[in-house]
Amino acid sequence: xxxxxxxxxxxxxxxxxxxxxxxxxxxxxxxxxxxxxxxxxxxxxxxxxxxxxxxxxxxxxxxxxxxxxxxxxxxxxxxxxxxxxxxxxxxxxxxxxxxxxxxxxxxxxxxxxxxxxxxxxxxxxxxxxxxxxxxxxxxxxxxxxxxxxxxxxxxxxxxxxxxxxxxxxxxxxxxxxxxxxxxxxxxxxxxxxxxxxxxxxxxxxxxxxxxxxxxxxxxxxxxxxxxxxxxxxxxxxxxxxxxxxxxxxxxxxxxxxxxxxxxxxxxxxxxxxxxxxxxxxxxxxxxxxxxxxxx
Numbered sequence: 001x002x003x004x005x006x007x008x009x010x011x012x013x014x015x016x017x018x019x020x021x022x023x024x025x026x027x028x029x030x031x032x033x034x035x036x037x038x039x040x041x042x043x044x045x046x047x048x049x050x051x052x053x054x055x056x057x058x059x060x061x062x063x064x065x066x067x068x069x070x071x072x073x074x075x076x077x078x079x080x081x082x083x084x085x086x087x088x089x090x091x092x093x094x095x096x097x098x099x100x101x102x103x104x105x106x107x108x109x110x111x112x113x114x115x116x117x118x119x120x121x122x123x124x125x126x127x128x129x130x131x132x133x134x135x136x137x138x139x140x141x142x143x144x145x146x147x148x149x150x151x152x153x154x155x156x157x158x159x160x161x162x163x164x165x166x167x168x169x170x171x172x173x174x175x176x177x178x179x180x181x182x183x184x185x186x187x188x189x190x191x192x193x194x195x196x197x198x199x200x201x202x203x204x205x206x207x208x209x210x211x212x213x214x215x216x217x218x219x220x221x222x223x224x225x226x227x228x229x230x231x232x233x234x235x236x237x238x239x240x241x242x243x244x245x246x247x248x249x250x251x252x253x254x255x256x257x258x259x260x261x262x263x264x265x266x267x268x269x270x271x272x273x274x275x276x277x278x279x280x281x282x283x284x285x286x287x288x289x290x291x292x293x294x295x
Contacts, residue, residue, distance in 0.1 A: 030285045034130040036073040037279035040197065042066065042085075044269020051213040051258040052091035052106055059095050063088030063109075065267055072279055076125040076288040081142070085114040089265050091211065103248055105240040108152045108163065108211045114203070116146030116181050128288040131275055138187040140199075143180075148205060150177045152212040156237055163212040165227045168238040169257060170218050177207035187273070197271040203264060210263035219253035 030036070044065045049055050065087035073079045090109035093101040120142045124135040150173070152163045164175060185199025208214030220235040229237075238257075241248040278284060 029287050030126075030128060030130055033277075034284050034286070035193070035275040035277065036126065036131065036284055036286055037276045038071050038195070038273040039276060040067075040069040040071060040081075040083075040271040040273040042069065042083075042197075042269050042271035044087075044267045046087050046089050046265050046267045048089035048091055048210065048263065048265045050091070050208070050211045050261075050263035052093060052101070052108060052211050053096070057097060059097070061091050061095060063090050063111075065269065067269075067271070069271065070280070071120065071273065073126055073286060076128075076286060077122050079120040079122070081118045081120050081144075083114075083116050083118065085116075087112055087114060087265075087267065089210065103241055103244075105244055106154070106211075106213060107240075108154050108213070110150070110152040110210065112149045112151065112210075114146060114148040114179065116144045116179065118142045118144030118181065122187070126286065126288055132192055134189065135187075136189040139184070140187060141182075141184045142199075142201070143182040146179050146181060147176050148179050148203075148210075150175055150205075150207060150210055152210065154212065154237055154240075156233070156240060156243065161229060161233075161237060162227070163237070164209075166229060166234055166237065167226070168212065168218065168234065169215040170222070171209070171215060173207060173209040177205050177210070179206065180204045183267075185271075190272075193275045195273040195275075197273055199269065199271065201267045201269075203267070205263050205265070208258060208260060208262050210265075214258040214260055215256075217251055217253055217255045217257045220250065222253075 045062045046065050047060045047062050053061055065085055067083050067085035069081050069083035071079050071081040088111045092107040093104050096102060120140050122138050122140045124138045127133040153160045154163050181201050181203040183199060183201035185197050188196045190196050217239055223231040223234040225231055236243050239250050242250050
């Protein structure tokens with residue numbers, strides 16, 4: 001009896017000591033050679049929203065984009081992605097469904113560079129057995145911050161003009177603007193080392209001058225030759241309704257040219273992600289939650 005009591009005491013003590021370890025086994029660490037970083041290459045289409053094109057306009061007036069990115073998984077669901085993109089946005093009042101916009105006759109186009117840092121949250125966890133057993137389809141959302149260059153051009157009589165140095169509204173805005181990108185996507189298993197990501201990204205710029213239109217019309221007499229452009233041409237760029245055939249009467253100084261709101265753009269595209277043998281952070285392992293399965 002004494003031996004039985006001693007055995008029970010030892011068993012209880014053993015169970016007490018291993019219980020924390022049993023709980024800890026809900027998480028495991030993937031191997032040092034698990035691939036949790038990838039390089040991505042993307043192509044997409046952009047459409048702009050602002051004074052020259054509203055979200056309700058059926059004509060997308062789209063521009064192309066190309067990007068390269070690096071993504072690293074820090075937990076079994078959360079990754080950080082840095083991305084560098086070259087993209088084009090454009091709009092022309094002559095393509096607007098609104099007659100008043102046709103008369104206004106403004107236009108712009110801009111090829112910009114964008115750099116963003118985003119958090120990417122995946123719906124399905126990275127498996128404890130490693131990247132080779134990842135989900136075939138894995139939806140995700142992303143949110144970040146970044147910057148974009150801002151150098152709009154306008155076309156007048158078949159000649160393109162850099163608008164930012166000309167201060168057509170009397171405002172000298174910067175060539176770089178902060179942006180807030182967010183969106184969603186779907187990662188698709190293509191091969192052991194490659195994913196195809198289909199995603200959209202809506203980017204809110206913290207400037208109203210991606211299109212060079214935000215404030216009010218200047219008095220045409222206030223223009224002087226600037227940056228090699230004659231004052232009379234500046235007046236036409238500011239209010240190109242007078243360049244129509246037949247021309248319309250120029251509006252008075254102080255009339256609203258824009259609504260003062262910030263501009264934005266929407267991108268839909270594809271990314272081809274290639275898993276790298278090693279991450280930039282050295283060790284290629286993360287703690288992954290083990291999902292219990294029942295039969």
